[in-house]
Amino acid sequence: MLKILLIDDDKELCQLLSEYLSNEGFAVDMIHDGQQAVELTEQAAYSLIVLDVMLPVRSGFDVLKILRQHSQTPVIMLTAKGDTVDRVIGLEIGADDYLAKPCDPRELVARIRAILRRASIAEANQPNVERLTSGKLSLHLGTRTATWDNQDVVLTGTEFSVLEILVRRAGQVISKDDMTEQALNRKLTPYDRSIDVHVSNIRKKIALAGSTKDLIINVRGAGYMLTLNDEQ
Incomplete structure (x- = not known):
């Protein structure tokens, strides 16, 4: 239980x-x-x-x-x-x-x-070693852990879900409506800034791990996108 x-x-x-x-x-x-x-x-x-x-x-x-x-x-x-x-x-x-x-x-x-x-x-996916990568950013899906250039990026479960959505669709703009439904399992409501704050937290944590560029950009009126031209 x-x-x-x-x-x-x-x-x-x-x-x-x-x-x-x-x-x-x-x-x-x-x-x-x-x-x-x-x-x-x-x-x-x-x-x-x-x-x-x-x-x-x-x-x-x-x-x-x-x-x-x-x-x-x-x-x-x-x-x-x-x-x-x-x-x-x-x-x-x-x-x-x-x-x-x-x-x-x-x-x-x-x-x-x-x-x-x-x-x-x-x-349930723990034995699965599937990994998503974008440049120096790696997500380990089995353990739900993330690294930047082999440095740990400590994320909450929700932050990991948000970042996974962005990495899976790197180079594409994802609306906050879609991100809210996929990461939080609920509809986006007026004045709900949850996704904005989670993205801000992710940015800070990736920067602490060594990234010098803002990998996640806000496309005004459209949503967020993980850029493909990160540091190599």
């Missing part, structure tokens, strides 16, 4: 979501402050974490920053309704997706299943 960790100081909401997720076949643990969350995630492994931004002791942002130092466990952040800034910050730090509170439990389950589906596909 897949284990989900709910981190939220709203105990009534946690209980509601826990009961719903349990009925959907998940094992659920709950924690209600940021410091306890940090300590627990250093000791226990979870398939996915649902993390609220507003927490006592340590904020959800602090928890996510610390988590990303040692784990790429998928994270869905819960943000205040309409708070675009919190959503962007969460994605920049390394969240895989977000939902506005109060969230519909059915929508949360759909997001969780979409993320875990990608993870299960990756696990």
Whole structure:
């Protein structure tokens, strides 16, 4: 049974979501402050974490920053309704997706299943050594790891999915609608900047690995494209 960790100081909401997720076949643990969350995630492994931004002791942002130092466990952040800034910050730090509170439990389950589906596909492909390359950039599909000129590029699961889409169609412009559907398994909605932030994170991480050019370009009004004239 897949284990989900709910981190939220709203105990009534946690209980509601826990009961719903349990009925959907998940094992659920709950924690209600940021410091306890940090300590627990250093000791226990979870398939996915649902993390609220507003927490006592340590904020959800602090928890996510610390988590990303040692784990790429998928994270869905819960943000205040309409708070675009919190959503962007969460994605920049390394969240895989977000939902506005109060969230519909059915929508949360759909997001969780979409993320875990990608993870299960990756696990099933583990023996497969298939590799995608574009210049010095390599994606190892079995392990869902990436390298630039043999230097590791540490990506979240969602970032890997976004980059895989771009590499598979290198030299072609891919719309944000298509990228959202393929990488996030949902429709693009107005004011949704998830793909933009994930692409920005990927750019930064490839640059840290040694690339001196911007490989992913934004074609205004059309989408994103991985260029073919990268460093050789």
